[in-house]
Amino acid sequence: MCPEPDPRPAPGRGLVLVVEDEPAIADVLRLNLRAAGYGVEVVGDGAAALDATRDLRPTALVLDIGLPTVDGIEVCRRLRARGDWTPVLFVTARDDEVHRILGIELGADDYITKPFSPRELVARLGGVLRRTRGDANTAEVLRSGGLTVDVTTHEVHADGRQIALTATEFDLFAHLMRRPGVVFTREQLLSDVWGYAATAGGRTVDVHVAQVRAKLGEASPIRTVRSVGYAAERAPRHDAGGAESGS
Template identity: 70%
Template sequence: MADARGLVLVVEDEPAIADVVRLNLAKAGYGVHVQHDGAQALADVRRLRPAAIILDVGLPGMDGIEICRALRAGEDWTPVLFVTARDDEVDRIIGLELGADDYVTKPFSPRELVARVGGVLRRTKGVPGVAPQTVGALTIDAGQRRTYAGEREFALTATEFDLLAHLMRRPGQVFTREQLLSEVWGYSSVAGTRTVDVHIAQLRAKLGATSPIRTVRGVGYAAESQ
């Protein structure tokens, strides 16, 4: 099985959809393991250590939201991309608040899904040769994918890290939500600007008083020293 780009765990209870996703991921060079059962998927994550997880929200028994909650509660920050049949903003926000990195709704283009997985995985890789950057009390190290203030280190999802790094690379510059969707996520109106707001709220909750993120009313966000 081709796995040059890493192993993706696909948790999907509809065999036809799972097969289409598996074939497209394999064609793109990923290793793929398909799991139809939510509870078993948790065991698979621990056993297989996948590079990313494609997680159906509407699984019978233990659903995707419960799985993501269990992973994050256990300090497992494997990138998660939610898939759901429901285009419901409340579900989407709950998923993002639990630490999902991205979100697509059915029906979806298999090619788009593969591209989203690639985007999430690119956000997990360090950037060699880039010096750590500090804004206020907070330092972000893109080379080692670390975020810290003094001796305290913060655990961020791949998307949270990339969003924060993007803001901190240009202190004081104000970015619109549309710019952030395009430059961090790699697409624009598909996800909606609420996605940016949810991730900013999560960053602020995790970083607390060290957060350098400022809201510019009617425009967007910037990273500035307090």
């Protein structure tokens, strides 16, 4: 039976599903997320998380990896397989799991490693949701060869086929496409796209770039600049309000 949603969700923030089997950690997350204005629902295992995501349609998931019955990685895999792209912030106790968490076929948006600051987790979640929602007041289309990146709708098309990117993948790709030829260091991308700096940040950028490249295939314009970072090769055209720019 699916739990009832939090009776006090805050307008405009949405409902966060916390999937955590350690009660003490779950309580801390519940208190801090509620203080930040989110509605919160907590479940303690992967099977319940899959049911709750389907029935409650949360704004985002804070998803622990080490769960009973179905682990967090498998929960995310099943969600993506059924076409559910609810943003996921993973919580992991092991830094060496990062590559698995952000694996190309998995579609996670961000992660945080235990022990963590609850304030940092709330900030990370806010960054994920900003990337998901985008700026509805800015109509912008980026084009490069057979690629079309619609910043308003968060849609990417390559040679007529739609490419499904997570919110973080999309934000990273659009950031590179807006400034073709500019080489960004990993630290710059972490600051500009994720909105924070961290020791494991460079690896996070590398894995997300690999995700985008794998999904775009031969249409990918992203090139690696050895020992520096990444750049988009071809210059896009910018459309504002649906009309092409003449520059």
